[in-house]
Amino acid sequence: MNKQSTMTEPNPRDLYRYSTLAPILPDPTALDEAQVAAYHRDGFLAMEHLLSMEEVETAKAALSDLIYGRVPDYTGVSPEAEYREQWDTMTPEERAHVVRRVIFFVEHEKRLQVLALGQKINGVLERLMGEPCHLIQDMALLKPPFVGREKPWHQDMAYFAWGPPEKIIGVWIALDAATAENGCMHVVPGTHQAGPVPHVHKRDCQLPDERVDVEHDVIVPLAPGGALFFSSLVHHGTPPNNSPQGRWALQFHYAAQSAYTIDRSQHQELYHEDEQYAGCRFRNAK
Numbered sequence: 501m502n503k504q505s506t507m508t509e510p511n512p513r514d515l516y517r518y519s520t521l522a523p524i525l526p527d528p529t530a531l532d533e534a535q536v537a538a539y540h541r542d543g544f545l546a547m548e549h550l551l552s553m554e555e556v557e558t559a560k561a562a563l564s565d566l567i568y569g570r571v572p573d574y575t576g577v578s579p580e581a582e583y584r585e586q587w588d589t590m591t592p593e594e595r596a597h598v599v600r601r602v603i604f605f606v607e608h609e610k611r612l613q614v615l616a617l618g619q620k621i622n623g624v625l626e627r628l629m630g631e632p633c634h635l636i637q638d639m640a641l642l643k644p645p646f647v648g649r650e651k652p653w654h655q656d657m658a659y660f661a662w663g664p665p666e667k668i669i670g671v672w673i674a675l676d677a678a679t680a681e682n683g684c685m686h687v688v689p690g691t692h693q694a695g696p697v698p699h700v701h702k703r704d705c706q707l708p709d710e711r712v713d714v715e716h717d718v719i720v721p722l723a724p725g726g727a728l729f730f731s732s733l734v735h736h737g738t739p740p741n742n743s744p745q746g747r748w749a750l751q752f753h754y755a756a757q758s759a760y761t762i763d764r765s766q767h768q769e770l771y772h773e774d775e776q777y778a779g780c781r782f783r784n785a786k
């Protein structure tokens with residue numbers, strides 16, 4: 501028996517630590533120059549109360565309309581992998597219990613477009629990036645009770661055809677209470693400073709488990725309306741939801757005005773191993 505076949509797959513929850521809390525600002529008015537510097541040092545900035553409860557409820561109602569098929573011509577809803585084969589035969593109610601991702605909706609859903617393009621998010625982005633930013637990706641990530649799987653540790657830059665990495669930024673907004681139990685965000689502070697790390701296909705397109713500094717993982721629990729702003733290079737992931745509480749979140753990505761699109765060879769300059777392409781964006785492209 502070779503060594504490989506004796507190795508067991510890790511339990512995804514063991515690849516996270518739950519003991520160290522990230523610093524979280526009480527609200528956006530606490531954002532000052534020291535916090536901007538902390539964002540650049542740590543690769544993330546978390547704050548409660550970015551959105552009001554009314555905005556959270558509006559976003560959830562808009563997402564429900566997308567998920568239940570009430571928005572004509574919208575096809576951006578996808579399930580957890582193990583439900584893909586059944587998806588076409590499921591009722592809207594059945595689908596709603598297994599949705600993992602809702603993507604590219606701002607052109608279809610004015611209520612979500614208003615949030616994504618609004619001053620609450622963009623005001624913070626401009627403080628962090630020092631220049632205006634524009635939306636490059638919009639999605640919602642759901643972890644249904646007991647069904648939501650892990651999103652393994654990764655760098656978002658591995659997925660983006662934009663550069664340079666320091667000019668791309670993600671905003672993750674809790675629409676339900678995001679907790680240790682239902683799969684809130686985890687980050688390893690400062691990891692953006694070491695640059696791109698080759699990604700592999702394992703449980704997803706992800707950082708190799710052994711390249712994650714799990715001991716320095718900090719957990720980012722957030723109340724509904726709380727937000728995490730994070731660098732496209734910071735290592736982050738979410739464990740599975742083994743709890744009875746669902747977890748909905750919005751995730752928008754923005755590029756600064758000075759950012760530009762990049763092609764496969766430029767992406768390979770960032771993500772390569774042994775001269776092979778090691779990103780996620782162009783893996784199947786020639």
Ligand SMILES: O=C(O)CCC(=O)C(=O)O
Pocket residue numbers: 641642643651656683736737738749751
């Ligand atoms: O919300 C999640 O579970 C994972 C979000 C994330 O890290 C991503 O999609 O890049």
